[in-house]
Amino acid sequence: MAAILRKYVVVGGGVGGGYAAREFVKLGLQPGELTIFSGEQAAPYERPALSKAYMFPDSPARLPGFHVCVGSGGEKQLPEWYAEKGIELKLDTKIVKADVENKTVTTDKGDVYQYGTLLVATGSTFLNLEDFKTPGADAKGIFYLRDVRDADKLVEAIKSRKGDEALVVGGGYIGLELAACLTVNNIKVTMVFPDPCFMPRLFTPELASFYEGYYEGKGVNIIKGTSVTAFEKDADGYVTKAILKDGRSLDSSLVVVGIGAKPLLTPFKGLLEEDKGGFKVDSTFKTSVPDVYAIGDVATFPMKMYGESRRVEHVDHARKSAMQAVQAIKAAEKGEVVDDYDYLPFFYSRSFDLSWQFYGDNVGETVIWGREGAGAPGSKFGAYWVKDNKVMGAFLEGGSPDENKLIAKVAREQPTVDTKEDLVSAGLGFASKI
Known part of the structure; x- marks a missing residue:
């Protein structure tokens, strides 16, 4: 059987795959250039909804309401969107074999695709x-x-x-x-x-x-x-x-x-260099093999802020790494380069009436403020992580969008503090002065 030729192949139809598709289109994708393989039966969607609004007893979230890229305020990419853009979206299809020397992938249906550039976005699965x-x-x-x-x-x-x-x-x-x-x-x-x-x-x-x-x-x-x-x-x-x-x-x-969870490295395990449980990539998410990129949960990348390589399992990183990789792929075609990936770690959760966000690195001593009044109507509390007199991370419960931006700025700029007591007394006020 002759291989089906594609300029780009994305393996993985999760958040990373959906955001990669959007970035390809934004940068001038031509019809017939891209195929996305997904083991799921639905077009890429914002996975965090599953453990939140999907389970609500009243007005629960349901597809097509949370297809990507609504998680970042973008256009909702329904299945028709992919067809309109000339993208082949192969749902309920798994890649069972990869040959990075001959640049082919084989599906569980027996189809063989030959790619120019491959993007591995297989994500993670739960520990059973x-x-x-x-x-x-x-x-x-x-x-x-x-x-x-x-x-x-x-x-x-x-x-x-x-x-x-x-x-x-x-x-x-x-x-x-x-x-x-x-x-x-x-x-x-x-x-x-x-x-x-x-x-x-x-x-x-x-x-x-x-x-x-x-x-x-x-x-x-x-x-x-x-x-x-x-x-x-x-x-x-x-x-x-x-x-x-x-x-x-x-x-x-x-x-x-x-x-x-554990990263899904098959069927590429043993074919790409690994580090810290994922595929080792550079700041553009290029792996050890030419024309193969890896993003999201499966990528161990250089964390510019901290001068070390890390693997991050989070939807925010899946979105941003997908965009970075596609921008790098398109730039390389023109002989250009993109800036290094400069990611600020971000984690959040929502449950009951609670909502917290964390930015940065939770290293050093934890300084908690506002905890005494936590639980009162409209109350806020948070924490800063301090190492060598620098604020490395910031946490806030019950923050507004603008307040959450303030703690993100703190984690990004890593300001120096005189005493931990100053942080306790200033609380969120410390962030507002950065």
């Missing part, structure tokens, strides 16, 4: 308890969340269990957001995780204590410092109970697991 050989982890009634199909299954389970109890395994982003969604759906939630507090990779125990108290106030039962070691199931294969490492057991017919 079955991967850890947890007994009973294959039971029905245990859910994970990665795509719309997962979300639809979970929504149906929620509808059939109003007033029931659910177990959420994990105390990170997904665990916290889904625990909130289940609670607002009138489901009693117990959370179990081995860490000493919510989101220990970012939160200090003092920061976490506010969110833990807020969740408990909403009726969420929190069990810290232990993990699920096994599940029991009934004769029909449905989960009935979780056995914890500390010996306790919890009855539950609905389990939601959010214990982290």
Whole structure:
């Protein structure tokens, strides 16, 4: 079978793939030049919606409402958009083989595509308890969340269990957001995780204590410092109970697991140089192989601000790295270069009536301000991370768009502080003076 020729091929139809398509079009894509392969059945969409508004009991988000690029205020790219731009969007199609020497990729349907330039945007998938050989982890009634199909299954389970109890395994982003969604759906939630507090990779125990108290106030039962070691199931294969490492057991017919993610490197693993769990790229997201770029979760890139290479799993980076790579690809065709990727780390979450944002690097000593009044109507609190008398990171709960821009500026400019007491007393006022 003769290979199908394409100037550009994007493997991955998530956020990165959708934003790459927009950038190609913006920079003068011609019809028939680009094919995007996606294992999903829907055109690229803003994935964060799945653990937030998709689960709401009233006016839930549904496609086509959150196709890319609405997450950055751009045009909504419906399936027709790709057709109108002459982009071949191959949904429900996986790449099972890659040959970077001959510049071909092979689909699970047996089609072979030859590319001029390849963009790897395969993203991540969830960590599965079955991967850890947890007994009973294959039971029905245990859910994970990665795509719309997962979300639809979970929504149906929620509808059939109003007033029931659910177990959420994990105390990170997904665990916290889904625990909130289940609670607002009138489901009693117990959370179990081995860490000493919510989101220990970012939160200090003092920061976490506010969110833990807020969740408990909403009726969420929190069990810290232990993990699920096994599940029991009934004769029909449905989960009935979780056995914890500390010996306790919890009855539950609905389990939601959010214990982290892993980058999807196949089928390119072994073909591209790797570093820190991802494909090693330069500041334009070019890999070790000519004409092959990697973006988003699978890319380990030079973090200009901090002088080291990192791999970042976040939608903001997926969007921006896609744009950077496409700009670099198009510039190289004209013998030009683009500026180095200068990314400011950004993380955020929304659950219940809470909304926080974090910018920068959470290194050094954490200085928390406004915590005493946290929880009062209209109250705000936050934190700064200080290293060598410089503010390296900034966090704000309940900020307005303009206030969030202020803390982003602080993290970007890394101002010097005289004393930590000054930060505590100034609070958000410190950011407003930068």
